[in-house]
Amino acid sequence: MTVAPDAPLLFFDSGVGGLSILAPARLALPHAPIVYAADSAGFPYGTRSEAEIAARVPALLGRLVERYRPRLAVIACNTASTIALSHVRAALDIPVVGTVPAIKPAALQSQSRVIGVLGTDATVRQPYVDRLAAEFGADCTVLRHGSAALVQLAEAKLRGEPLDPAIARDALAGLLDQSGGDRMDTVVLACTHFPLVEAELAAAAPHPLRFLHGGEGIARRIAYLTREQPWPADPAPGIAIFTRMDDQVDPLRAALASYGLPRVEAL
Structure with a gap:
């Protein structure tokens, strides 16, 4: 062509x-x-x-x-x-x-073998994510959480509005508070909005986390x-x-x- x-x-x-x-x-x-x-x-x-x-x-x-x-x-x-x-x-x-969610590189890099997938509610429930986790993260605990508020936070950030740090903190807590979440060392940002607020997520993390996305x-x-x-x-x-x-x-x-x-x- x-x-x-x-x-x-x-x-x-x-x-x-x-x-x-x-x-x-x-x-x-x-x-x-x-x-x-x-x-x-x-x-x-x-x-x-x-x-x-x-x-x-x-x-x-x-x-x-x-x-x-x-x-x-x-x-x-x-x-x-x-x-x-x-x-x-x-x-x-x-x-x-x-x-697609960067589960494969996350599984390759995670030392603790506990990975978080942070996306929208619609993404984290998809069978596609099940298949990625089974194929590339079979030896990992793969935690998932959907956050609509974090999408809105990214949009607000680009509009230049003041940001509520509790939104990023609550989104991470949705992963960290699950069984095994305290050992999580890698978070897949499975929504393209979320890399725009990576700094806010890192600031809200109680311990250092590696954030990955597919850009x-x-x-x-x-x-x-x-x-x-x-x-x-x-x-x-x-x-x-x-x-x-x-x-x-x-x-x-x-x-x-x-x-x-x-x-x-x-x-």
């Missing part, structure tokens, strides 16, 4: 969490044009049903691909990836990269899939797309610009 140099990379999330995936991708591919889409009308995904997400995500990505003609799409959302990735791949005729691995995957494709010497400014333009979008403009997304549009 011939790819135009100005064909963008498309990143998709329910909100701004996918910026944690975009950042390492921009470092790996600095000349890549970027379209970042946030489904603000459907946010947050973590409290929605599997059926809603499985229907909504492929339909939205189909509209985005039709409008922006990307060379590749990244579902920069663990919840959407663990539920809808196969549906999206079946619906689109471009490569689609998903975001750099996804950047390497994108670079591999586009390795022989042309890029513009001077790409256009990145675009941030929102499915609903409400009063939560305008306070994000400064943060979006810092990620190379100075243009904001509605889908």
